[in-house]
Structures are given as structure tokens and as C-alpha cells.
Amino acid sequence: MPANITTRNSPDKPSRPPLQSVEQALRTLLDAAAPVDGAEAVATLDACGRVLAVPVQAHINVPGMDNSQMDGYAVRAADCASGEARLRVSQRIPAGHVGQPLEAGTAARIFTGAMMPAGADAVVMQEACEADGEHVIVRHVPKAGEWVRYIGEDIRQGSTILEVGSRLRPQELGLAASVGQAELSVRRRVRVAVFFTGDELAMPGEALKPGAIYNSNRFLLRGLLQKLGCEISDYGIVPDNLEATRKTLREAAQQHDLIITSGGVSVGEEDHVKPAVEAQGRINMWQIAMKPGKPLAFGEVNRAAADAGRAFFIGLPGNPVSSFVTFLVFVRPFLLRLQGLPREAALPQPVAMRADFDWKKADKRQEFLRVRRNAQGGLDLFPSQGSNVLTSTVWADGVIDNPPGKTIAAGDIVSFISFQELL
Numbered sequence: 001m002p003a004n005i006t007t008r009n010s011p012d013k014p015s016r017p018p019l020q021s022v023e024q025a026l027r028t029l030l031d032a033a034a035p036v037d038g039a040e041a042v043a044t045l046d047a048c049g050r051v052l053a054v055p056v057q058a059h060i061n062v063p064g065m066d067n068s069q070m071d072g073y074a075v076r077a078a079d080c081a082s083g084e085a086r087l088r089v090s091q092r093i094p095a096g097h098v099g100q101p102l103e104a105g106t107a108a109r110i111f112t113g114a115m116m117p118a119g120a121d122a123v124v125m126q127e128a129c130e131a132d133g134e135h136v137i138v139r140h141v142p143k144a145g146e147w148v149r150y151i152g153e154d155i156r157q158g159s160t161i162l163e164v165g166s167r168l169r170p171q172e173l174g175l176a177a178s179v180g181q182a183e184l185s186v187r188r189r190v191r192v193a194v195f196f197t198g199d200e201l202a203m204p205g206e207a208l209k210p211g212a213i214y215n216s217n218r219f220l221l222r223g224l225l226q227k228l229g230c231e232i233s234d235y236g237i238v239p240d241n242l243e244a245t246r247k248t249l250r251e252a253a254q255q256h257d258l259i260i261t262s263g264g265v266s267v268g269e270e271d272h273v274k275p276a277v278e279a280q281g282r283i284n285m286w287q288i289a290m291k292p293g294k295p296l297a298f299g300e301v302n303r304a305a306a307d308a309g310r311a312f313f314i315g316l317p318g319n320p321v322s323s324f325v326t327f328l329v330f331v332r333p334f335l336l337r338l339q340g341l342p343r344e345a346a347l348p349q350p351v352a353m354r355a356d357f358d359w360k361k362a363d364k365r366q367e368f369l370r371v372r373r374n375a376q377g378g379l380d381l382f383p384s385q386g387s388n389v390l391t392s393t394v395w396a397d398g399v400i401d402n403p404p405g406k407t408i409a410a411g412d413i414v415s416f417i418s419f420q421e422l423l
Contacts, residue, residue, distance in 0.1 A: 019289035022329065022366045028285050029298055029330055030346070032312070033337035035165075036257055038188040044176050047168050049229040050186035051340040056162040058179040061152035066116040067095075069147045073129055073136055074099075074108040074120035077144045085138045089131075093117060107136050116148060123147035155179060165340050187340045192225055193252035193311075194218075195235035197245065197263045197273055198318060203237075216390060217262040217323050221316070224327050225260075227423055228335050245276035253280070253301040253311040257338060260331065263318030273315050277301060281310060289404065291365040292387035293317055293326040319387035325368045325399065328422050348422055350401055350415040357381040359408035366404050370396035371416070379416060 020028070039053035068074065074093070079085055090106035093099040099117035102108055107124075108117050116123075121144040128140035155161055161175055162168075168176075168184070176184060201215040202208055215237060225232050233256060238248050252259045261273050274297055277283055283299040297315035314331055316323045328348075336346035356378035359369065370392040371379040379400065382392040398418040400408075408414060 019287050019294070019365070020285060022288060022290050025285055025288045025296070025298070026330060026333065026347075029314075029334045030337055030343055032284070032298075033334050035340035036188060036190055036338050039185050040188055041183045041185055044173055044181055044184050047176075047184045047186055048170060048173060050168050050184070050189075052162055052164055052166045052168065052184065053187045053340065054185035055160050055164050056176050056179070056181055056184065057160050058155045058157055060155075060179055061157045062155035062178050063149050063151055063153060065151055067149050068110045068112060068114050068116060068123045069149050070123055070125045071111050072123050072125040072127075072147065073138065074102060074110040074116055074123050075138065075142065076102065076104060076120060077122040077142045077146070079105055079107075080122075080124065080138045080140065080142055083139065083141045086132065086135050087138060088135050091117070107138070109136075121145065121148070165342050165345070167336075167339075167341055167345070189229060189231040190258065190335055190338045191233070191256045192230045192335075193233045193235060193256040193259045194221055194225070195238045195248050195252070195259075195261055197238050197240055197261060199240045201237045216320050217316075217318070220320060220324055220390075221260065221262060221327065224324075224332075224423075225335075228332065229339075230335065240272060242272045242276055242279075245272045246279055249276055249280045249301050249313075250304065253303050254308075256311050258312045258314065258335070259301055261313075261315045262323050263316075273297070277313050277315070281313065283313075288326075289365045290326075290329070291363050291367045292319065292322040292385075293329070293368075294322075294365065296326050296330065298330075317387070320390045321370075321393060322387040324390075324393050328399075328417075329368065332422060348417045350417050352413050353416040354378040355381075355400070355408050355412045355414045356410055357408070358410055359402070362405050362407045364404055367400075367402040369400040369402055370398075371400050372397050379414065 079087060087105060087107040089109055090103055091099050092109040093114045094111050095113035098115055099108055102117045102119035110123060122142040123146060124138050124140050124142050125147060130137040162172055166172055196215055196218055200212050202212045204214050222232060235248050235252060238244050274283060277299050281299055281301040283297055285298040287294055288296050295317045299313045300310040301313050302310050316326050333346040356374060357380060369385060370382045372395060374380050382395055398416055401415045401417055
């Protein structure tokens with residue numbers, strides 16, 4: 001039995017199952033996740049952050065015509081072979097206008113993006129030319145095709161430019177617009193219910209009673225869900241008792257894909273969320289070998305009608321840093337899969353970086369250490385790695401994913417996950 005597992009064997013109390021590794025837990029969640037049913041058409045202007053439900057195909061070529069990459073002169077390359085050609089300027093072609101066929105021995109003043117006139121096969125940038133009244137002196141020997149963008153060079157008509165499951169960033173929206181796509185078919189938003197347990201919790205603006213704390217997790221988790229484009233129902237702070245928790249779970253399950261809670265999934269006498277979920281559905285996974293964030297639960301809550309299915313459930317720890325880290329490690333990829341992203345796209349991509357600190361306190365669990373990049377290209381460690389130290393998440397710009405049992409010495413190469421990617 002692993003040394004980090006505590007058991008209490010007695011006739012009344014069965015031993016706890018072993019802690020799951022982060023890898024095992026993540027596999028369990030992603031195996032269960034499937035894209036939500038339902039799609040909607042939204043204006044391309046309003047589709048940022050959404051996930052494509054239908055591929056986008058190009059119905060036109062981009063560019064739609066041969067055009068100039070530069071401000072300069074459209075010429076026949078053969079007319080400029082001397083390197084000092086003097087050509088009559090026969091026309092002027094701004095972008096959005098169509099020129100006349102280019103006569104031999106002449107040049108067309110042309111501007112970036114303007115359509116190449118028939119007969120021209122090159123553009124000479126204006127810096128290599130000298131205007132001389134109605135003529136231009138071309139002091140360059142161009143090659144055919146120089147500074148010309150050809151029809152369909154970027155996108156060929158009939159090609160698929162965006163695949164199903166693409167998360168739409170500004171660049172994807174620009175690409176869709178470049179082929180004239182005014183609307184896009186996207187997955188509906190994932191519906192997430194959240195609530196928070198703990199009689200000690202108060203809201204900012206309220207006076208703190210003795211023993212009370214402000215509910216920072218409510219703001220933290222809502223902000224994370226908003227970043228991911230979810231449709232959020234906030235049930236607020238639920239009283240610390242089993243029946244109130246069961247009632248909220250029953251209500252939340254009816255219209256939501258996922259229920260997220262914070263607190264109440266540990267083993268204390270006042271931790272009612274886990275038994276409430278087991279009464280309304282089931283727990284498929286509980287307690288992870290990670291630090292911070294050991295008490296994380298994953299399961300399902302049944303809907304009222306027998307054939308109405310279920311809502312997924314994820315119970316996060318109550319400590320704010322634990323809640324933040326477990327959301328990024330588990331909830332984020334789970335939600336991205338529900339939204340329709342491919343499995344590999346839902347996972348973060350760590351980068352190798354140099355640690356500029358010593359970490360001599362190896363833990364048996366997988367650790368996520370809050371760090372910040374420094375001017376020397378390395379990583380500095382926040383002094384306190386406690387699960388209650390929320391200031392560490394503001395100071396840091398990422399975490400080190402540190403394997404179980406591993407110490408770190410200054411100069412070691414570690415696995416860094418940037419908050420910029422995750423958020």
C-alpha cells in the first residue's frame with residue numbers, strides 16, 4: 001500500500017480507497033466528457049470564444065484576383081531587363097479599382113492590394129523607381145511574379161478552412177470573414193450551476209461576524225467560468241446541512257450540464273456535499289494525489305425524470321488556492337471537452353524552463369507550485385505555497401507541474417504551465 005494512504009480499518013468504518021493520481025483522475029474526467037448536444041448560428045462578429053459545430057468551407061478564392069503586395073509599379077518584367085528602364089506611366093490603379101490591359105513598354109502606378117492589370121507580370125516597389133514626369137525610371141531587374149499575390153494563393157475555393165471543434169479566436173474570425181462568412185454554427189454554451197457551502201461564508205459588503213470569512217471562491221470560480229464562455233447559474237451560499245445541499249443539487253441538475261461546488265467534499269462531520277451527491281446520484285472519483293487540491297470529487301446527479309439523464313458534478317476544495325488549481329487542472333479541460341474541443345486541444349501544453357530556486361520539500365503527491373518568470377529567463381518561487389495563500393495566484397504567472405517525490409535545485413529544468421494559456 002502506498003505510504004501516503006491513511007486507512008482506519010474497523011468493523012464500522014471501511015478503509016478509504018487509494019488516492020488517484022492526477023493522470024488517472026484527468027483520464028476519468030475526459031473519458032466521461034462528450035460535447036454537449038445543440039448548436040446555434042451566431043454572427044461571426046459575436047463568435048469569439050465559441051466552438052465550431054460545423055466546418056467552414058471557402059466559397060471563394062482568397063485573394064480573389066492577382067494583386068500587388070506593394071505600392072509601386074506594375075510592369076512586364078521583360079521591359080525592365082536593362083536595370084535602367086524608362087517607361088511611360090499609362091494608368092493609375094488604386095485598391096478596389098480595375099485597370100486596363102497594360103501596353104508593352106509602359107508601367108502602371110499601382111497600390112497595395114490593387115488588382116494586377118492584364119499583361120503585367122511583376123511589381124517593382126516604388127523605392128526602386130524614380131518618377132520622371134509622365135514616365136518612371138525602373139532601376140531594378142524584376143523577375144516574373146515579383147511582389148504579386150496570385151488568385152487563391154492563401155485559400156482555394158472549396159477548401160475547408162476551419163474544422164469542427166475549432167475554438168474561435170480573433171484570427172479564426174478574421175479567416176472566416178475573409179471568405180465572406182457572416183454567420184457561424186457553434187456549439188451551444190455549456191450550462192454550469194455553482195454553489196458554495198460553509199456557514200462561515202459572508203459576501204463582501206456584509207459585516208464579518210466572529211469566525212466568518214468572505215467568500216472569495218464565488219468570485220474566483222465565476223470569473224474562471226466566464227473566461228470559458230459558460231452560461232452560469234449561481235445558487236449562492238447554501239446552508240451547511242445535508243437536506244439543503246440535496247435540495248440545491250436536485251434543482252441544479254434539471255437544466256444544467258455540470259454542477260460545481262466549493263467546499264464540503266472532505267471528510268469532516270460538516271462536509272455534506274459528498275453524501276448529498278451520493279444520495280442524488282453517485283460519486284465516481286474522490287480524492288487526488290495532488291497538492292494543493294487533494295479533496296476533489298467527480299460524479300453525477302440524477303435529474304427528476306427517470307429518462308432525463310443526469311448532470312455531471314465536480315466538487316472542488318474549499319481552500320481558495322486548491323479550488324483555483326483544481327479548476328485549472330481538471331475543470332477547464334473537462335469543460336473544453338463539453339464545449340466540443342478535441343481531447344488533445346483541451347489539455348495545457350507545458351514548456352521546459354529553468355528553476356532559479358531550491359525546493360527541498362519533496363511531497364508524495366504531485367505538486368503545482370506557484371512561480372513567476374524573471375528577467376533572467378528563469379522561474380522564481382512564491383515564498384509561501386499554502387493552499388490558503390490567494391496572493392500567490394496574483395503574484396504568479398503560472399505553475400510548475402512537479403512530479404511526486406521530486407526535489408528541485410536551482411538550475412534544474414522544470415515543467416511550466418503559464419496562466420496566460422490557461423486563462
